[in-house]
Amino acid sequence: MSIExxxxxxxxxxxxxxxxxxxxxxYTVPPHDQQTIETSVYVCQTCLDQIEKKEQLNASHWRPLSESMWSAFPAVQVLAWRMLNRMRQEAWAADNLDMLYLDDETLSWAKKTGDHEQDGTVEFHQDVNNTRLYDWDTVVLIKTLDVKGSTLSAKLGTVVKNIRLVADNVAQIEGKIDGQTIVILTKYLRKG
Structure with a gap:
């Protein structure tokens, strides 16, 4: 029988x-990468997007953790513990964390990613109007920009198509202007 x-x-x-x-x-619970019944859970897309920090945490969506944290399956326990830690500023999540007991091996697994040390805030690439940006979006410059190390000057109103998000910096995107790939600060553009 398949794992699914x-x-x-x-x-x-x-x-x-x-x-x-x-x-x-x-979903295979990190740091495991081999999908087995012991290392995997069956999750909805909403949970998955928030677990993988593709969407902001919605604390009300996670209220059922009060029951699911008691699962007999370590993979479910690990995810419940991690998500409760990310929402520990919520009183109900902190109370559940105080009650939740994980054996030493399961607790060690839960702590391996370090995710519990961070809060639930997720930062995304956003334009000057706080509109979320995605790879391949089109943006418009809201200010004339001189490109460092070049004679290129990107004029106000320039349209930049098919942008790429800079993975490790939510304040920057990459785009082509006059055939030259440049890094542009998100505070100087709006989604087109």
């Missing part, structure tokens, strides 16, 4: 974290 079928049976066809039953998939 085993997880569907184990979870009764619902998310093992929030109990929703649509748009479900197998």
């Amino acid at each position: 079928k085993q997880l569907i049976e184990r979870s009764n066809s619902s998310c093992e974290l929030c109990s929703h039953n649509n748009n479900l998939s197998v």
Whole structure:
């Protein structure tokens, strides 16, 4: 039987974290990369996006952790512990963390990524109007910019198509102007 079928049976066809039953998939809990029934959970897309920090945490979505944290399966326990830690500023999450007990091996697994040391805030690339930017978006410059190390001057109103987000800096994107790839600060552009 495939791992997904085993997880569907184990979870009764619902998310093992929030109990929703649509748009479900197998998620292997880091730092493991080999998908096994012991290292994987069955989760909905909303949980997955927030776990992987592709979307901001929505604390009300995670209220069912109060029940799912008691799962008999270590992979579910690890994710519940990590997510409760990311929301520890919420009173209900802090209370659940105080009650949750993980054996030494499971706690060690939960701490391995260091995710519990961060808060739930996720930063995204945003333009001057706080509109979220994505790879391949089109943006417009809101200020004339002189490009360092070049004679190129990017004029106010210049359209930059097919941008790429700089992975380790949410204040920067890459784009081509006059055939030259340059780094542009997000505070000087708006989504087109």
